[in-house]
Amino acid sequence: MRAVSYAQFGGPEVLQVIDVPVPEPGPGQVRVRVAASVVHPVDLMLRSGRFPAPLPTGLPYTPGWDVAGSIDAVGPSVQEFGIGDEVVGFSHWLRTTVGTHAEYVVLDATGLTSAPTGVPATESATLPTNGLAAAQAIDLLALPAGSTVLVTGAAGQVGGFVLALARVAGLHATGLAGADDREFVESLGATFLSRADDPTGTFDAVIDLAVIGPTLLDLVRDGGGYVAASPPLRPEPVRGIRTLALEVLPDGSRLGELVKLVTSGDLPLRVADVYPFADAAAAHDRLARGGVRGGVVIVP
Known part of the structure; x- marks a missing residue:
């Protein structure tokens, strides 16, 4: 072959x-x-x-x-x-x-x-890979519906899946991305935040796919959550914030759930x-x- x-x-x-x-x-x-x-x-x-x-x-x-x-x-x-x-x-x-x-x-x-x-x-x-990474990020945080989450790198492959899955889970997502990506971010029900500006606000959690780093912890409420793009990038916890990291693994069952969302149109x-x-x-x-x-x- x-x-x-x-x-x-x-x-x-x-x-x-x-x-x-x-x-x-x-x-x-x-x-x-x-x-x-x-x-x-x-x-x-x-x-x-x-x-x-x-x-x-x-x-x-x-x-x-x-x-x-x-x-x-x-x-x-x-x-x-x-x-x-x-x-x-x-x-x-x-x-x-x-x-x-x-x-x-x-x-x-x-x-x-x-x-x-x-x-x-x-x-x-x-x-498969990016969809499961996004699902794992959402699953790690285990946020109740109505929670707020900031997603950096929101227009990337994983970021787009995170925004879509956040909407399905009833979360209020804010997507940090380039100016040209506003339409895409907002099409997934998220609030757009330009990466040209310093991110502001307070969130229940942050998913840092753009690897901005531990400075984003300042935007997370006490006791909130932070997901790093990979284990070596996970910062030490502060103010009771749970710091987590993506390490995507094959999971046919979870992937099957994502396929259903693709079929329903909820996961572009x-x-x-x-x-x-x-x-x-x-x-x-x-x-x-x-x-x-x-x-x-x-x-x-």
Whole structure:
């Protein structure tokens, strides 16, 4: 099968399309014929050799987390899926280095769920990793309906999902984003706050996806909540504020709930660009240039 791969760290030019063996599913696993995947900022960091932690295996790597596709083979003990089922899910790349920018990928069945009906794979692929990250942020805070939450990076992929899920949960969200993103933020029922201005106000919680940092704790009420974009960024708690951090994990059940929200129209999906495997370097370059609104999608 063909897969995007790199055997050395560097710029987008190190990405190549190579032939590798088709993987076989083991107990509890399925093989997915990949229809679409997505490039994430962490993929760029990993490819450049700038990731600050050791990885479970060495080079070469096939990048890619999200997957939308169809079940191609089923391992022992899998009962929830059959051959031909359309699914979405993601690979926890940092734990396994199993990449989804390949024609086939083997994943645990428990991390997958049925794909949203009638939605193109290029759109469905934008949901798993970022959607689950947004859901986890909301779940970590466990705020009652009517609570207020400030979301930084509100127009990004995770941020947009957070705003949508906040509305579903009955929360009053304020989205910090660029001036051009006002319409998008307000379309999700959130109050717009320009990132050109110093954020003000008092909130029950903050979800800091733009990595502004601990200064945002000044905007959180005593005993409120703060979610950092990753564990190393979690600040020490002050004034009884619970400080938490995102560390998204595969969860087929929770992902299934998100798929229902996509189907109902409560969780919009956004695609910025679609690239074939052969143009993986261009996809990485597009994301690196910034200002992307929607997923940068990779297709075989």
